[in-house]
Amino acid sequence: MFSRVATYAPAPNVARSLPTRLHANAHGTRFLYCSGSAVVIRDLRNPMICELYYGHKSPTSVAKWSPNENWICSADSTGHVLVWDMVNTEEHILRLTRNACGNGVFDLAWSDDSQRICVCGAGKERSVEVFFADNGAAVGDMMGHVGTVLSCSFRQQRPYRVATGGEDRHVNFYKGPPFQLDQSDATHHSNFVNQVEFSPDNALLVSVGSDRKGFLYNGKTFEYVSALSDQNAHTGAIMGVAWSPDSHRLLTASTDKTAKIWDAATGACVQTFVMAPKPEVNDQQLGCLWSRDILMTVNLRGELTYLDERSPQPTRVIRGHNAPVTSIAVHQPSNTFFTSDSAGRLLSWDVNEGCRGAALPNPINTCAVACSRDGDSFAHGCSDIRAVSSTSLVFVLFSPETLCSTLRDGKVVVRPSRPDAPLPEPIALPESSQTVCDPATGNFLVMGEAAIVVVSPAGQQIAALPTAYRPTCLSVGAESHIAVGGSDQFLHMLIWNPENNTLGEVGTVQSPIHKGRITACAMSPNGQRIAYSVGTTILLYFWADRQLEFDTWLYHVGEISTMAWSPDGAHLATGGHEPNILVWYAGERYTRLRICPLDVHPRGADNLFVTDVAWVNDTDVMTVGSDMTPKLWRIDFSVPPAQSLCSTHTT
DSSP, X not given: OEEEEEEOOOOOOOOTTSOOOOEEOTTSSEEEEEETTEEEEEESSOTTSEEEEOOOSSOEEEEEEOTTSSXXXXXXXXXXXXXXXXXXXXXXXXXXXXXXXXXXXXXXXXXXXSOEEEEEEOOSSOSXXXXXXXXXXXXXXXXXXXXXXXEEEEOSSSXXXXXXXXXXXXXXXXXXXXXXXXXXXXXXOXXXXXXXXXXXXXXXXXXXXXXXXXXXXXXXXXOEEEEOOSTTOOSSOEEEEEEOTTSSEEEEEETTSEEEEEETTTOOEEEEEEOOSXXXXXXXXXXXXXETTEEEEEETTOOEEEEOTTOSSOSEEEOOOSSOEEEEEEEGGXXXXXXXXXXXXXXXXXXXXXXXXXXXXXXXXXXXXXXBSSOSOTTSOBOOOXXXXXXXXXXXXXXXXXXXXXXXXXXXXXXXSXXXXXXXXXBOOSOOOEEEEOTTTOOEEEEOSSEEEEEOTTSOEEEEEEOSSOEEEEEEOGGGEEEXXXXXXXXXXXXXXTTTTEEEEEEEEOOSXXXXXXXXXXXXXXXXXXXXXXXXXXXXXXXXXXXEEEEEEOOOSSOEEEEEEOTTSSEEEEEESSSOEEEEEESSSEEEXXXXXXXXXXXXXXXXXXXXXXXXXXSEEEEEETTSOOEEEEEOTTSOGGGSTTEEEOO
16 A cells, blocks of 8 residues: 655746746635646645646646635646636546637636636737636627736626736726726836736725836726835836735735835835845746735745745745756655756755755756765765766765766766855766766766766766766666666676776676666665666566566556665665556565556656656655656555555566
């Protein structure tokens, strides 16, 4: 039997110069945002409590709760709109699917009775639409904009009003139902209108834009009321705005890397939040949320920043990945794991508390990561890593003090992992795609284009073994036993001799039946077994006599790209181009357990489902994939696999 212990939520989708939408439910207990092709729902006070909805096939752009909290409406970059159930959280029954704004939806809003939805975006014929949530029937003819509409808002009491703002610098005001254009203001904003929002008491409407301005209108008549003060104003585009629950104050988020609170009655700025001592480009604020006593903004990194209106400094920052996660490594003694993504971010996580922060200050095209098993010294090994591309950059976090990197141009750097440490001179090597650490010596082994290179913990090249084949995967076990998959379809067995610092080949293995490119390999912790994959088949060999132990683990339906042994060496977890992972028992009875019958990591843009697996302990396994979401699973091996609906076994 298995269960999901934790889901480590991804960060919101972000794009420079585009607003990012955050939305909270009416009770102020949860909030949601879009990430990848998913909708992420999190607890406001404990963000570790989260849930993901995978109903969309394209990158999602906006999602919002209905006022009665029974439904969520979400939309994506192709204009596909879904309305789905939040009462039955196990299934999320789909209520409505509809196409709107064919070139992408940027914002949406519900009416107060949860019966009507307004969407806006980059439509070919219409850029604003209002329709019924149950059948999708249109409610009026929403003309009046020229070009993309970035924001819309629904007045939450009768008489209903809809306000919109877009790239044509117009703020439009519609009456209905059926909704028709009533008034349009093109005189105040001189640049894109990024967001419009009715106040909770429906008395006022605010609009903010890229012209750094904010304007207030009467929520019922659309008469111009006032503007946000020019004193202590934003010096960059205002990307988002949120009302306080009492409708007396406003929170704005800006590309000037600050957020501000404004008094709605006077237009005066009453608080400025400085996001960092030395703000960078990625500290630009793209959206905000105000729910009860919680204030939140999102920046260009996708980081969620909690604010306290009594303090100008952030009180909490929530981080995560918003690019496919390519590698994971677990440091078991400290209950810590590290993940790297295709955008270059390397994050450190606590298994129980979530993301601790960025392990490196800036992204540098990281595609893989590994850390030492005990972290005490260089005399202990690290889990192996698999690179997605041979042209990508690889980082290996070997201990709390040292970081080994194989660079895009093939150079290798061993450096302290402290962000302020100087970077030593790199070692020139052939183009590299994977780096692992020898658990017996602490040396790094780097897989090059046509060589296996050994680098000392001090960053010096100490040996190199030229190969007549191109290495495809690499793994190191105990006693300096090394397995290398080759383009020649053989698994090459190497051993390191510490006495004379030489690396030599001691044999090769190849299945007489299953021949082809070796896609992944893994040495057991004791170095006695080698597992490797050819396509969808897993083969198991003994190191000592190079005899085939088993070759009928054939249950994968997609190519295997990653595998890892449990610390006790009893189980092997494998994953790849399918939404599941399999856990195998390497004993007298060869058993497979399928995790999970649903999507563990749904298909991403690169069509990789599961990109890496790592064991936290003998029963808990961590998976990462294209959905940008690390997940922790617990397996109860005391339950016979045949008793599980998603498990089978063979002998």
